[in-house]
Amino acid sequence: MDDEQRALEFNIKKIDQAFLDNPFPTYKIMRDYHPVHQNPDGSYFITRYKDVVLSFKHPSMSSDKKIDFKPKFGEGPLYIHHTTSLVFNDPPAHTRVRKLLAEAFTPRKIMELTPVIEKIIDRLLDRLAVKQTFDVVSDYALALPTEIIADMLGVPEEHRHKLHNYSNLILGALDPVVSKENIAKGHAAVTEFGDLLDVLIKERRKTPEGGEVGEVLAALIFGEVEGEHLSPTELIQNCIFLLNAGHETTANLVGNGISILLDYPDQLDRLRSDPTLIKTAIEEFLRFQSPLQIGNRKATEDIEFGPVGSKTIIPAGSFIHTAIGAANRDPEIFVEPEKVDIGRKPNPQIAFGIGKHTCMGNTLGRIEGHIAIGKFVKRFPNIRLVGEKKYHGRARFRGLETLPVEVF
């Protein structure tokens, strides 16, 4: 089968292991031959940068999933969670909740968190230095964002080990194909985490000043915009969303970033000889291996997509898969997009999305990346892969399950 035929037959519901391991060759043929592709289920898969940006910015693109999630989740906890989290809402509900959540991301809160991040990283690096052989993903990349979000939500030490699993189960339920068993586990995870947060919130209501440095719970409980607070359900479900939104994505950035440096030793040497490149390096890691590869929107009116001269109308009511990972390698925007250049400028990557739903944690995620990767490279002058790296098998998120290394 030639590339054009493969592009024509692409089906988002039938992606295989080869796609999960390396989606970029598929993205390329889709961009080249079928940039506005209709899947057999009627949904669309768009891969050009300009189209993905248009889908995020167009006022008639909806993020609301109240209708789409019903058949998949019924009316259970996963449904309540995903339809209450701000990312799956449209204005005016989205605007209201976003303003109230902004209390957690003020420059002051981020400044408070920076030394906390540094301390966590130094502690983790000390542990790794003793171990010498370890897994970058489980021993390092995942540990940082879990700790940070647990600090933000004030989750006590004894509950923290459960958070990664909650996040996996709740987010895993969003993949294009999910087993009944995993849906049931996702419902249970929302309930358990919700119950835990309920206890923590009740406590903080009684002792508003009792939070540790970096905790944002009181700001979310008592924050007020035009006389309104988050309702109890909005508060709990959006706290769960903060864990999900900021946990795997940031872990993927750190794991993917270190993996890219091991794959491109010239870039690692470049970063070592000029550590000030860490900022542009993080932007390049976000572009080259975007932690969130595929987003989604629904058209609420007919909208034209595709390159000039071969426009396609996506009709109102269509579900659209927005391939951020493909957009970030579009040669129309990026010079030599398949090449890693840690000094790349300009780099208008859209790994954090764009438009009214732009990632609220983008500054925090970037700072975590700068500190985690910058310090890792500085601390370990020699890093060697000692086993096979493996991507986890999820289409929407691009991240490693394991990256075994030795440092010496």
Ligand code: HEM
């Ligand atoms: C490298 C790390 C991260 C990446 C790549 C990332 C990516 C994204 C993307 C692509 C969106 C937009 C989704 C859409 O438009 O449908 C988003 C939204 C969001 N992210 Fe992140 N994220 C990261 C880290 C974080 C962190 C650390 C937090 C908070 C702790 C966070 C909180 C949020 C929130 C609250 C939204 C929803 C914004 C809205 O709907 O208005 N993210 N993120």
